[in-house]
Amino acid sequence: MRLEVEDLHSGYGRIEVLHGISMAVGAGESVGLFGPNGHGKSTLLRTISGLVPVREGRVRFEGDDITGASTDAIVGKGLIQVAQASTLFPRMTVLEALTLGAYRNAAWSHRRETLDKVFAIFPRLAERRSQHCKTLSGGERQMAAIGVGLMAMPRLLILDEPTLGLAPKIRQELAHQIGLVAETGASLVVVDQDVDLLLGLCPRLYLIEKGRVALEIKDRSQLNHQDILQRYFGSAA
Numbered sequence: 211m212r213l214e215v216e217d218l219h220s221g222y223g224r225i226e227v228l229h230g231i232s233m234a235v236g237a238g239e240s241v242g243l244f245g246p247n248g249h250g251k252s253t254l255l256r257t258i259s260g261l262v263p264v265r266e267g268r269v270r271f272e273g274d275d276i277t278g279a280s281t282d283a284i285v286g287k288g289l290i291q292v293a294q295a296s297t298l299f300p301r302m303t304v305l306e307a308l309t310l311g312a313y314r315n316a317a318w319s320h321r322r323e324t325l326d327k328v329f330a331i332f333p334r335l336a337e338r339r340s341q342h343c344k345t346l347s348g349g350e351r352q353m354a355a356i357g358v359g360l361m362a363m364p365r366l367l368i369l370d371e372p373t374l375g376l377a378p379k380i381r382q383e384l385a386h387q388i389g390l391v392a393e394t395g396a397s398l399v400v401v402d403q404d405v406d407l408l409l410g411l412c413p414r415l416y417l418i419e420k421g422r423v424a425l426e427i428k429d430r431s432q433l434n435h436q437d438i439l440q441r442y443f444g445s446a447a
């Protein structure tokens with residue numbers, strides 16, 4: 211298993227947000243997380259990445275126990291969480307930001323080949339390599355944020371709502387590109403509100419409700435969209 215999360219508890223101050231989450235991601239597997247707003251998806255991702263402390267439970271990455279490890283150590287192992295696109299370095303060019311993404315030791319010596327792969331997945335980034343990040347459109351900025359993550363040569367890439375706020379057409383383009391990212395061999399964990407998009411990308415999904423795994427969908431062919439809506443919103447509207 212690339213990632214194993216066992217009975218994970220975490221939260222902020224006196225509030226516990228995750229009440230014992232267990233989940234796993236295999237090598238090269240793409241796993242989707244969805245569920246109502248504010249029920250702990252981002253907290254789960256941030257706890258896995260070491261940004262929020264673990265209170266109870268275990269996180270293992272490629273067999274190593276990384277519970278309580280520093281974010282540096284976690285990133286060093288190739289567990290990469292893509293930053294919010296809005297926090298991309300505004301004054302850097304696309305090329306500078308991408309190059310910075312390769313700072314991890316293991317990735318630096320491969321940065322030229324990796325850059326070619328990133329440009330092959332995201333041709334718009336190649337076209338805009340000299341443009342400042344702050345002048346990119348929302349969709350392009352998201353592509354750049356994922357590109358920066360890819361430059362670190364991730365073993366597992368975490369995407370928290372990559373299509374948030376994007377128009378349907380650009381959302382489709384990005385979904386296709388995330389599919390190409392999955393083909394690079396990196397495992398993916400993707401949170402998105404767009405359940406159709408997740409179903410297209412991820413053979414396995416977890417529904418997160420009230421800080422717990424409410425449902426694991428192992429075979430998407432057995433579940434149609436209506437069923438998910440029923441489960442998710444309490445109606446098949």
Ligand SMILES: Nc1ncnc2c1ncn2[C@@H]1O[C@H](COP(=O)(O)OP(=O)(O)OP(=O)(O)O)[C@@H](O)[C@H]1O
Pocket residue numbers: 222227245246247248249250251252253254
């Ligand atoms: N930095 C923080 N300090 C205190 N409480 C927080 C913090 N971040 C999140 N929370 C709270 O933790 C709970 C879970 O939030 P979280 O962002 O993990 O949910 P989510 O499922 O990712 O929702 P969304 O889809 O809206 O991002 C919410 O009640 C939220 O208000």
